[in-house]
Amino acid sequence: MGAPKKxxxxxxxxxxxxxxxxxxxxxxxxxxxxxxxxxxxxxxIFCGLCELRCPDLAIFxxxxxxxx
Amino acid sequence: MEKVYSRPxxxxxxxxxxxxxxxxxxxxxxxxxxxxxxxxxxxxxxxLPVGCSTLGLFHFNLEAISAAHGRxxxxxxxxxxxxxxxxxxxxxxxxxLASIGMAEIMHCANRGENVTTIFVNxxxxxxxxxxxxxxxxxxxxxxxxxxxxxxxxxGFPMKMCEIIxxxxxxxxxxxxxxxxxxxxxxxxxxxxxxFELQMEGKGYTFIELLSNCPTNWGMTAExxxxxxxxxxxxxxxxxxxxxPEECE
Numbered sequence: 321m322g323a324p325k326k327x328x329x330x331x332x333x334x335x336x337x338x339x340x341x342x343x344x345x346x347x348x349x350x351x352x353x354x355x356x357x358x359x360x361x362x363x364x365i366f367c368g369l370c371e372l373r374c375p376d377l378a379i380f381x382x383x384x385x386x387x388x
Numbered sequence: 389m390e391k392v393y394s395r396p397x398x399x400x401x402x403x404x405x406x407x408x409x410x411x412x413x414x415x416x417x418x419x420x421x422x423x424x425x426x427x428x429x430x431x432x433x434x435x436l437p438v439g440c441s442t443l444g445l446f447h448f449n450l451e452a453i454s455a456a457h458g459r460x461x462x463x464x465x466x467x468x469x470x471x472x473x474x475x476x477x478x479x480x481x482x483x484x485l486a487s488i489g490m491a492e493i494m495h496c497a498n499r500g501e502n503v504t505t506i507f508v509n510x511x512x513x514x515x516x517x518x519x520x521x522x523x524x525x526x527x528x529x530x531x532x533x534x535x536x537x538x539x540x541x542x543g544f545p546m547k548m549c550e551i552i553x554x555x556x557x558x559x560x561x562x563x564x565x566x567x568x569x570x571x572x573x574x575x576x577x578x579x580x581x582x583f584e585l586q587m588e589g590k591g592y593t594f595i596e597l598l599s600n601c602p603t604n605w606g607m608t609a610e611x612x613x614x615x616x617x618x619x620x621x622x623x624x625x626x627x628x629x630x631x632p633e634e635c636e
Contacts, residue, residue, distance in 0.1 A: 332403065333403040333404075335403075336408055337409030337608075338409070339409055339609050339613070342610040343610075372572055372573075373569060373572070375404065375406060375409065375411055375412065375413025375414050376403060376404050376413050377395055377413070377417065378403075380394075
């Protein structure tokens with residue numbers, strides 16, 4: 321499976337288009353005040369579809385090292 | 389913490405200038421990723437004409453030339469002939485390429501210039517305000533056809549891949565869509581093949597990417613993607629229209 325991952329957002333770059341929200345297979349994401357919010361992080365399966373689809377590079381996955 | 393995904397080095401560190409939900413951002417990212425993967429960032433030159441693609445000047449961390457409306461293939465021809473060791477691509481929209489730039493693209497393709505065209509087809513004029521483009525679908529509304537495109541006075545949508553694939557010189561002509569993750573990955577693979585063929589000196593390559601325009605279509609980003617599937621992708625079939633002989 322590799323190292324554990326976490327979902328990271330760049331709220332400054334998010335334009336609130338809703339593509340990631342609409343197409344997330346696990347309904348992890350929501351728009352709050354027109355900006356992306358990781359509302360249900362425990363449901364995330366780290367498929368990376370949000371990262372692939374986001375036109376604005378405002379959401380991506382990071383690997384979490386063991387020390388953290 | 390190690391990043392699984394990092395911003396392509398061939399993109400500048402700034403938010404994109406495109407409208408919310410516009411898939412131009414995905415195209416820009418794919419081009420930058422391909423340039424990074426091929427390790428050609430120092431040797432790549434983008435030619436960006438007028439339209440939403442102009443905004444790529446802000447986002448590509450590459451050498452870029454701004455061209456007059458529709459004239460990117462002519463500029464690319466001149467640059468490539470002067471610097472044949474460079475990888476040259478044009479990044480054009482449908483209003484630019486298929487309307488005011490129709491002569492330039494046809495002759496560039498017909499001469500088999502060793503450049504790559506990335507053609508973003510969202511079936512409408514984007515930056516200029518939502519006018520009918522040569523690719524606008526029959527019945528699709530635009531600011532210059534408020535009741536929808538009528539083929540009796542405006543003709544039918546231009547199918548650029550089909551037209552260019554009829555020419556002898558082009559070596560790779562393909563159409564992809566950006567509506568789904570699977571199709572985005574297929575598009576990236578096709579775009580990469582086009583760049584590689586250029587690097588091998590094979591000749592002219594043409595990639596058409598079906599995209600959306602939530603702003604001028606007057607719908608949400610999600611609805612625009614569904615509209616693409618229901619309409620654009622039926623009018624413009626996906627696939628490779630011309631491939632090099634060794635790939636057949």
